[in-house]
Amino acid sequence: xxxxxxxxxxxxxxxxxxxxxxxxxxxxxxxxxxxxxxxxxxxxxxxxxxxxxxxxxxxxxxxxxxxxxxxxxxxxxxxxxxxxxxxxxxxxxxxxxxxxxxxxxxxxxxxxxxxxxxxxxxxxxxxxxxxxxxxxxxxxxxxxxxxxxxxxxxxxxxxxxxxxxxxxxxxxxxxxxxxxxxxxxxxxxxxxxxxxxxxxxxxxxxxxxxxxxxxxxxxxxxxxxxxxxxxxxxxxxxxxxxxxxxxxxxxxxxxxxxxxxxxxxxxxxxxxxxxxxxxxxxxxxxxxxxxxxxxxxxxxxxxxxxxxxxxxxxxxxxxxxxxxxxxxxxxxxxxxxxxxxxxxxxxxxxxxxxxxxxxxxxxxxxxxxxxxxxxxxxxxxxxxxxxxxxxxxxxxxxxxxxxxxxxxxxxxxxxxxxxxxxxxxxxxxxxxxxxxxxxxxxxxxxxxxxxxxxxxxxxxxxxxxxxxxx
Amino acid sequence: xxxxxxxxxxxxxxxxxxxxxxxxxxxxxxxxxxxxxxxxxxxxxxxxxxxxxxxxxxxxxxxxxxxxxxxxxxxxxxxxxxxxxxxxxxxxxxxxxxxxxxxxxxxxxxxxxxxxxxxxxxxxxxxxxxxxxxxxxxxxxxxxxxxxxxxxxxxxxxxxxxxxxxxxxxxxxxxxxxxxxxxxxxxxxxxxxxxxxxxxxxxxxxxxxxxxxxxxxxxxxxxxxxxxxxxxxxxxxxxxxxxxxxxxxxxxxxxxxxxxxxxxxxxxxxxxxxxxxxxxxxxxxxxxxxxxxxxxxxxxxxxxxxxxxxxxxxxxxxxxxxxxxxxxxxxxxxxxxxxxxxxxxxxxxxxxxxxxxxxxxxxxxxxxxxxxxxxxxxxxxxxxxxxxxxxxxxxxxxxxxxxxxxxxxxxxxxxxxxxxxxxxxxxxxxxxxxxxxxxxxxxxxxxxxxxxxxxxxxxxxxxxxxxxxx
Numbered sequence: 001x002x003x004x005x006x007x008x009x010x011x012x013x014x015x016x017x018x019x020x021x022x023x024x025x026x027x028x029x030x031x032x033x034x035x036x037x038x039x040x041x042x043x044x045x046x047x048x049x050x051x052x053x054x055x056x057x058x059x060x061x062x063x064x065x066x067x068x069x070x071x072x073x074x075x076x077x078x079x080x081x082x083x084x085x086x087x088x089x090x091x092x093x094x095x096x097x098x099x100x101x102x103x104x105x106x107x108x109x110x111x112x113x114x115x116x117x118x119x120x121x122x123x124x125x126x127x128x129x130x131x132x133x134x135x136x137x138x139x140x141x142x143x144x145x146x147x148x149x150x151x152x153x154x155x156x157x158x159x160x161x162x163x164x165x166x167x168x169x170x171x172x173x174x175x176x177x178x179x180x181x182x183x184x185x186x187x188x189x190x191x192x193x194x195x196x197x198x199x200x201x202x203x204x205x206x207x208x209x210x211x212x213x214x215x216x217x218x219x220x221x222x223x224x225x226x227x228x229x230x231x232x233x234x235x236x237x238x239x240x241x242x243x244x245x246x247x248x249x250x251x252x253x254x255x256x257x258x259x260x261x262x263x264x265x266x267x268x269x270x271x272x273x274x275x276x277x278x279x280x281x282x283x284x285x286x287x288x289x290x291x292x293x294x295x296x297x298x299x300x301x302x303x304x305x306x307x308x309x310x311x312x313x314x315x316x317x318x319x320x321x322x323x324x325x326x327x328x329x330x331x332x333x334x335x336x337x338x339x340x341x342x343x344x345x346x347x348x349x350x351x352x353x354x355x356x357x358x359x360x361x362x363x364x365x366x367x368x369x370x371x372x373x374x375x376x377x378x379x380x381x382x383x384x385x386x387x388x389x390x391x392x393x394x395x396x397x398x399x400x401x402x403x404x405x406x407x408x409x410x411x412x413x414x415x416x417x418x419x420x421x422x423x424x425x426x427x428x429x430x431x432x433x434x435x436x437x438x439x440x441x442x443x444x445x446x447x448x449x450x451x452x453x454x455x456x457x458x459x460x461x462x463x464x465x466x467x468x469x470x
Numbered sequence: 471x472x473x474x475x476x477x478x479x480x481x482x483x484x485x486x487x488x489x490x491x492x493x494x495x496x497x498x499x500x501x502x503x504x505x506x507x508x509x510x511x512x513x514x515x516x517x518x519x520x521x522x523x524x525x526x527x528x529x530x531x532x533x534x535x536x537x538x539x540x541x542x543x544x545x546x547x548x549x550x551x552x553x554x555x556x557x558x559x560x561x562x563x564x565x566x567x568x569x570x571x572x573x574x575x576x577x578x579x580x581x582x583x584x585x586x587x588x589x590x591x592x593x594x595x596x597x598x599x600x601x602x603x604x605x606x607x608x609x610x611x612x613x614x615x616x617x618x619x620x621x622x623x624x625x626x627x628x629x630x631x632x633x634x635x636x637x638x639x640x641x642x643x644x645x646x647x648x649x650x651x652x653x654x655x656x657x658x659x660x661x662x663x664x665x666x667x668x669x670x671x672x673x674x675x676x677x678x679x680x681x682x683x684x685x686x687x688x689x690x691x692x693x694x695x696x697x698x699x700x701x702x703x704x705x706x707x708x709x710x711x712x713x714x715x716x717x718x719x720x721x722x723x724x725x726x727x728x729x730x731x732x733x734x735x736x737x738x739x740x741x742x743x744x745x746x747x748x749x750x751x752x753x754x755x756x757x758x759x760x761x762x763x764x765x766x767x768x769x770x771x772x773x774x775x776x777x778x779x780x781x782x783x784x785x786x787x788x789x790x791x792x793x794x795x796x797x798x799x800x801x802x803x804x805x806x807x808x809x810x811x812x813x814x815x816x817x818x819x820x821x822x823x824x825x826x827x828x829x830x831x832x833x834x835x836x837x838x839x840x841x842x843x844x845x846x847x848x849x850x851x852x853x854x855x856x857x858x859x860x861x862x863x864x865x866x867x868x869x870x871x872x873x874x875x876x877x878x879x880x881x882x883x884x885x886x887x888x889x890x891x892x893x894x895x896x897x898x899x900x901x902x903x904x905x906x907x908x909x910x911x912x913x914x915x916x917x918x919x920x921x922x923x924x925x926x927x928x929x930x931x932x933x934x935x936x937x938x939x940x
Contacts, residue, residue, distance in 0.1 A: 044514040045514075045603035045604060046523075046526050047526055047529050047816070047817050047823070048603060048817055048819065048823035049822075049823065050819070050822065051818060051819070052689075053514065053516075053523040054689060054702075056516050058517065059518075093866075094699060094807060094866060094868065094869070095698070095699045096698060096700055096701070096702075097695065097697075097698035097701060133515035133518060133519045134514070135605035135606055135609075136605055197681075197683070199680060199681055199683040202681075203677040203678070204677065206676075206677070206680060207673040207674065207677040207680070208673070210669060210677070210704075211670045211672075211673035213667070213669040213704055213705045218521050219521075219522075219524060225567065228565070228566060228567035229565045230566055231566070231567060232524075234680075235683045235723070253705070255517075337564060346517070347517050347521065348521060349521070352518045352520065353517070353518035396564060397568075398563040398568070
């Protein structure tokens with residue numbers, strides 16, 4: 001097990017649980033202080049029980065436990081940390097080598113005490129936990145901890161409060177994930193003109209992650225069909241006229257994610273139509289990033305993206321009318337149907353296991369408007385948050401070829417939409433299936449810092465790197 | 471979804487279920503004919519529910535259903551096939567593109583009928599199934615199909631009978647997995663002298679899998695610590711004096727596995743001691759493969775490996791005595807503690823989800839002897855079976871540094887073992903931590919064919935490829 005900054009780990013973990021304890025003690029609720037128990041989870045079986053997927057510890061465990069130990073549990077009470085884990089079976093040394101003992105791990109984490117798993121039973125009944133999505137672990141959790149929805153919610157909110165603001169150790173990890181991801185995208189750009197298929201570009205990009213001993217934070221999207229937002233197939237051939245949309249991010253061994261998208265021309269040269277739309281998306285990307293600072297509402301960043309895209313499409317003659325009216329009637333969502341970004345941390349959509357508790361300020365809920373309903377973050381930005389900024393433009397056939405669907409998206413009476421879309425002009429942009437530009441942005445004390453700034457967005461740089469591969 | 475040989479698929483699937491039906495009808499049991507229901511399973515969550523591991527359909531489903539459909543079910547009755555699956559949610563088109571409908575899929579599989587999942591409830595009560603390791607699917611299975619251990623066992627045995635013998639479609643897939651794996655190992659050898667860490671070699675090897683749109687059939691072992699049999703860490707630096715043990719295999723998009731190990735010198739040149747032990751393992755590998763033919767007991771292949779290794783170690787002066795006596799007292803297991811191989815098919819340990827029903831001839835059980843107890847296959851070989859042959863030599867500290875452990879492995883009274891191990895000579899071989907050579911072997915009508923024969927085993931070829939990378 002490779003641990004970055006082992007000396008720093010215990011100090012970081014203590015500070016994190018002190019923050020949590022303070023929030024739990026101060027929570028304005030009838031419930032008094034309670035211990036918190038967090039499970040790391042178990043490896044998930046792939047096709048048979050011994051052939052498991054690579055183990056990924058639960059993010060909450062990683063945040064407060066620091067080490068990706070399988071099948072381990074931590075109990076936090078005030079600023080105390082107890083580790084519950086079983087020593088490796090002596091027979092397993094032959095198969096897995098000498099693994100660190102429970103006591104070794106406890107020392108590394110700065111735990112105050114360490115016990116076998118079985119000892120947890122008598123220390124669990126008054127505690128709160130976060131249930132894991134993996135059912136095998138969840139069954140264990142439910143057997144030990146009585147359901148108490150109020151305590152669970154209180155715990156979830158307190159964890160969100162702590163994890164929303166990235167501390168120095170977290171930022172160091174996020175920077176490492178970002179740096180590896182930047183290098184991977186650069187290699188992907190450079191290899192593209194020689195690559196015959198999406199999967200060949202994927203091999204180069206994920207190969208850079210792997211060479212740095214980092215897994216993918218999520219299933220990469222590497223596709224000539226950029227209009228399929230979560231495309232996870234890679235077997236298509238790529239052709240000189242295609243754009244390749246690449247959304248891929250590394251995860252550090254400690255579990256911290258990057259999430260980056262670039263879109264580049266397979267040939268190394270954007271066509272004039274591709275370049276024109278690219279510039280619209282880039283304008284939105286740049287405007288949004290420039291707007292990020294403490295106190296700004298993230299939904300306003302999203303609105304800015306919508307407005308910039310609508311305005312750019314008006315300039316190109318694709319949309320007709322005033323940008324503000326078009327945004328008002330949701331016309332931008334015909335081409336930009338998703339949210340402008342989300343929280344980033346240990347999870348690529350940070351803390352999304354808690355539903356919208358992390359993404360949405362207390363009291364706010366998702367819009368039912370198409371497009372806006374996919375916005376994953378709706379909070380005022382605060383210094384120390386890390387968010388993605390990822391506007392895009394897509395020609396989605398199921399939207400553009402279906403008048404009823406379009407009508408349902410637009411907030412106005414159903415009818416012909418020739419008054420807002422110039423279909424003849426749009427037809428000239430047929431070689432643009434999807435473009436997205438995404439960076440990872442830290443909110444700083446007075447503005448923001450792009451963690452992935454080393455990866456160019458300017459089309460001429462993109463062309464230079466891509467065509468340089470030939 | 472990419473389907474190899476779509477025209478051939480329906481014909482293959484029909485033939486497979488006819489074989490199964492015949493076995494179930496002819497089973498000498500009080501139970502009469504019953505329908506068989508097989509689940510494909512669901513994607514497993516990684517750190518949060520929407521961030522899943524890449525989906526891998528259950529191997530039994532893939533064998534009889536042919537297509538890696540998530541959350542689908544097939545019902546086999548006689549030679550009839552019914553598909554139960556829900557059409558993709560219309561809203562999912564935006565995220566996942568236009569997916570094939572249930573009817574498209576049914577046509578591709580040659581299904582006789584297709585229904586929504588809910589329709590299965592009334593067709594399930596008299597059926598048998600194989601429970602999946604994934605708990606979410608298992609809960610569905612258990613809710614629909616009453617436990618009947620006799621029927622389950624009968625079904626498991628019938629499936630094993632069919633899947634043991636690889637048909638033409640299976641062989642074509644196994645050859646594709648083997649070919650990609652051979653190419654990957656060659657690239658891995660060539661890149662090693664330039665690589666600084668295990669993970670850099672891993673990136674090249676798994677990069678070849680990925681470029682061919684094949685996942686890993688299992689977590690690769692790519693390690694300078696070859697004595698850790700299932701080592702899954704990759705962060706160690708590699709040094710010119712090291713051997714690198716690489717056990718990595720690709721899986722076709724249809725789910726068929728390769729499983730190949732080579733061990734090569736990081737510098738491109740074996741030291742004399744590494745070469746000497748390599749030759750012992752290679753002699754065992756070659757002798758075992760030469761012995762493979764129908765009718766041969768696989769445990770005799772294992773014994774041949776044990777004998778060849780013991781004999782080679784006697785020749786080197788590491789073991790003292792007659793090879794047959796040393797094997798009798800289990801001395802070979804001090805250095806070769808695992809079995810010589812296993813079944814290979816859709817699973818890298820084929821059908822290991824059924825315990826030893828696949829690996830062990832009915833009536834046979836695992837030995838309790840150290841080493842032999844890890845033998846995963848104990849059946850007479852038959853034409854059409856595919857097995858691995860993978861002898862090895864390891865210096866495992868937990869065995870070699872622990873007199874009590876050694877005594878427990880040797881079948882003779884405890885005591886000093888200086889009469890069978892020349893420790894001074896063994897000490898000269900300290901630069902050999904672990905060597906394994908593994909190929910995938912098809913039992914043919916009168917002998918065998920090595921599916922991975924294109925990957926050299928001869929040390930001079932290995933050196934040539936590895937040092938050619940510099």
